[in-house]
Amino acid sequence: MAIVKPSLAKGTRDFSPAEMSKRNYIFDTLKSVFRKYGYQEIQTPSFENLQTLTGKYGDEGDKLIFKILNSGDFLNKAPDLLLHERASNKLIPHISEKALRYDLTVPFARYVVMRQNEIALPFKRFQIQPVWRADRPQRGRYREFFQCDVDVVGSDSLLNEAEFVLIYHEALKALGLNDFTIKINNRKVLSGIAEILGKPELIVDMTVAIDKLDKIGLEGVNKELLARGFTSEDLNVLRPIILLEGSTSSKIEQLKEVLGSSEIGLRGISELEEVFDYLNSLDVSQEVFGQFVELDITLARGLNYYTGSIFEVKTNEVAMGSIGGGGRYDDLTGMFGLKGLTGVGVSFGADRIYDVLEELGLYPENESVNTKLLIINFDKATEAFTLPLVHRLRKAGVATELYPQAAKLKKQMSYADDKRIPFVLLVGEEEVSSGLLSLKDMETGAQQKITEDELMKLLK
Template sequence: MAKPSIPQGTRDFSADTVRKRNYIFNTIRNVFELYGFEPLETPAMENLDTLMGKYGEEGDKLIFKILNNGISDPKNIDKSKAGFEKVLEGKSSSDLTERALKYDLTIPFARHVAMNHGRLTFPYRRYQIQPVWRADRPQKGRYREFTQCDADVVGSTALINEVELCNIYNEVFNRLGLWDYELKINSRKILTALATLCGGASKLTDITVAIDKLDKIGLDRVKEELKERELSEKQIAIIEKYLLINGSNEEKLAQITALIGHIETGKKGIEEIELIYQQSPNIKLHIDFTLARGLNYYTGIILEAKAPPEVKMGSIGGGGRYDDLTGLFDVPGIAGVGISFGVDRIYDVLEELQLFPEAVQSGTKAIFFNMGETESKFAFTIMQQLRAKNVSCEMYHEFAKVSKQFSYAEKKKIQYAVIIGSKEIEQKYCLVKDLSTGLQQVVLFDKLFTYFNK
């Protein structure tokens, strides 16, 4: 018999974990709605041609493809690799797979807008909280199934949208206690100008894919990769000068202006960053020209949120402007900008920094002890009255020793134990023990709700 297991890069979530995750979801959802975004959900799978070619060469490799139904009768498939390959022999790629699990929420959102643009009210502000899948190598903070929380605005080119999205990041991370997070900003227009300086816009993908690996492989390896992509020594020297820009935000803006400010696209990108920076005085914006975000659909401002420096973690959020994303689906001219939160990574950061509020971990507020058939029936009526007033409670499932019932309550981290015996029924009170302090009090039945909400 096979030992129970789950696919690598996926996880089961216990009650404590689900409650903590819901704390993050609810915090993000409340801020999204505070800024006027409305919810949307899209299917777990999309048609393969909806996804392929939208994420760059690295992203396309990580798309989970789904085998078509009816390739063969599963009962007749030899489970060996050789047997399975024989079943697939001679079949075209469309015979094998036409669908895939969604890689992110942005492309499915663009597909939704393209399909429904005649019925939507623009600017359309939507948020989405759903799982996505990537065929990545699992490691700390990187999973094959994880949840994204996105907010996007389509149908507007106004930079106030970018300013608001920066403020959403700031509000959410402050509410979660991540005061020392870092929000990086750059512009694909600046990267396009850099490509122009290096021989033409056709070099953009080669440059951004290499630059996007800078944190992982270092400058020397990036230069090697650029050389492998057939950039000249002179072009690589320009890119190195670009990557070595440093100092304060103001100093970086001066250096980038000197390098690519004479190119119209670069000038426009610099102006946009300056405007957002000036309109976000209370946000710790960090201008970072090494930020590339190697997804092909970005066209303007790009953002990336990083965890506080004491946590070894990659990006915990990112996004940017994509002014013609729906053009990929033959509906051109709909501008868009959006951000995403990496909930699974945010969870790991909050856990490591012990930032989850203690109240988040509690489920049942009170447990009613089972003191016998008559007593439990009476206690059940009291419990239902409390539930009607939104007090979460439960009753121990059978008559048992009080010590056993206390043990159950403590293991489930239930704060209050309520004991109602025959004497208590007669005198219309109950014994309530606060298991967090050990304090036990006599409480009248009609005062229980007030006691639990003191």
């Protein structure tokens, strides 16, 4: 049998122990902030029924869903005509019933509908699990990646939106980031813009185009809008709207004037004002508003299920795409038969945040340290002496290893270096007889004689 050279699937990554420590540092930091705001953790399966996922993300999103072939002879029940036509899209319902989840929001909506009689509303949950998208891999974009979501369903209060701004701010500051932008907009404002153009049916085409302003510039957006059915006159109306400048209050006043004839547009503006009022009431300083929060009319978010406030977060310290986003989705659970249950949520892009912290060197120095003490193994006699000591140290909460067999001292010390273990304990015949243990600090090289009680105090 030929030996196959191992390789990773494109868009996926392995994580070493050191990398896992850093990832867990991110997850633990986020969880502590989520819990502070009253969110509880749940988990859902890695794959869902295909019909649960399709139709929730728009045509572009549906194309990125990883389908799972039915087990066994999956072509057995496929119609001969479709097989002959080689029509893969038409074949999918016949050969695939399951799919890897695209995000955590739709599975959460499914969870709420199925457990509606068990949960107390409003229901606040957070979820940290991997998702999969058949996207083109590139820097900061993977086919398998973790999302960290916080959502609340059963409450239409815009206090939730304001608290999501605070959650973003608090969590990212706790991770050491100091220069980032929390962008906020409202899909009703975008609907109002499409309405005053006389093309409400093209709302999706408009939002898809203007959402690309940062990537393709105004000229590129104009070309795409013309290709999607808008006119030169429409572009003249749109241009000053999408290029709004000034303070948040100034932008809102300009929008009120432009959208004065659109009821839905004015409702969106009112919701934005209410969110900002809540932030003021929560004692968010003007410094936070000025430095971290931005009203961005071009922010559209590509997912069709957003109906109100929308968010996106970008770091300004590293060239990277968005590291978070979300919004309100009033009718999402209605797709599963539960009408009138409003929801809103945001997500943290853990993998992109990982890369940002790595590039900026923001991980704590001791974050990759697990074992705190390595006990050198000289021979069977000293091993028998140190085994009870290992047990007592671990019982006291000190992460301790005894090298598993007697080996050359150099080899054992190299092991400690490789694992970045900060302390090494040398226990030979002299230490056994005297009761004074030899402790070496691996960073400074200093060595001292120490009793077991002193060792416990030092390492704890």
